[in-house]
Amino acid sequence: KMARFSRAFARAGLVERIGIARAHADLATARVLVMEKLVGTRMLEVVRAACALPDRGLPGAQFPPCPPEVVRVHGSWAGLVNSLHLAFGTMVLVEGTFHTDPHPGNLLVLDDGRLGILDWGQTKRLRADHVRLLCRMTLAMAAERYAQIEALIEGSGEFALEELVGRSPLEKRMAWVLICYTFVDTRWTPLSDLTFA
Numbered sequence: 001k002m003a004r005f006s007r008a009f010a011r012a013g014l015v016e017r018i019g020i021a022r023a024h025a026d027l028a029t030a031r032v033l034v035m036e037k038l039v040g041t042r043m044l045e046v047v048r049a050a051c052a053l054p055d056r057g058l059p060g061a062q063f064p065p066c067p068p069e070v071v072r073v074h075g076s077w078a079g080l081v082n083s084l085h086l087a088f089g090t091m092v093l094v095e096g097t098f099h100t101d102p103h104p105g106n107l108l109v110l111d112d113g114r115l116g117i118l119d120w121g122q123t124k125r126l127r128a129d130h131v132r133l134l135c136r137m138t139l140a141m142a143a144e145r146y147a148q149i150e151a152l153i154e155g156s157g158e159f160a161l162e163e164l165v166g167r168s169p170l171e172k173r174m175a176w177v178l179i180c181y182t183f184v185d186t187r188w189t190p191l192s193d194l195t196f197a
Helices: 002-011 043-050 068-074 077-095 128-142 146-156 169-183
Strands: 040-042 097-099 107-110 115-117 123-125
Touching (some): 002 077, 002 097, 043 107, 068 077, 077 097, 077 115, 077 128, 128 146, 146 169
Antiparallel strands (some): 040 107, 097 123
């Protein structure tokens, strides 16, 4: 898996920004996988260390200084986040196979400044029609075409919420739009601070 994703990132021109541990096939067995160690610090720890106060990305907020290794590879905090988006966009929208466990503990800022992605044990392959649906939804979200977002979701037959049964068309549309923006859009909104657990 890791070799496949490394090749995908190479095709996308991301090898200078993204690091994946290489497997040592000569040391591996059917029960043990031996990989190179990626040396770095969890991405959130790097951000927290740079912050004097928690930054929520609110308008007018000042960003903390960006570590030199991040600046060297990504240019800025925004560049680091962009690298993360490009990595997952490449996985989902180009390759149709993606890392399904991207919690903060699996994202490192490597000592050389690259973004390290750990724990490739959980991946998922998307059907081609799902990739096309995600592409269409992403474009509709970017253009703020709310009726199209709702139509794509409902038309796919892949999603259903019991809570929407019997609701008005406007309530259904707003629910789907809020779900899409909450889980997919990276811009700050008041919903960004909600935890779905």
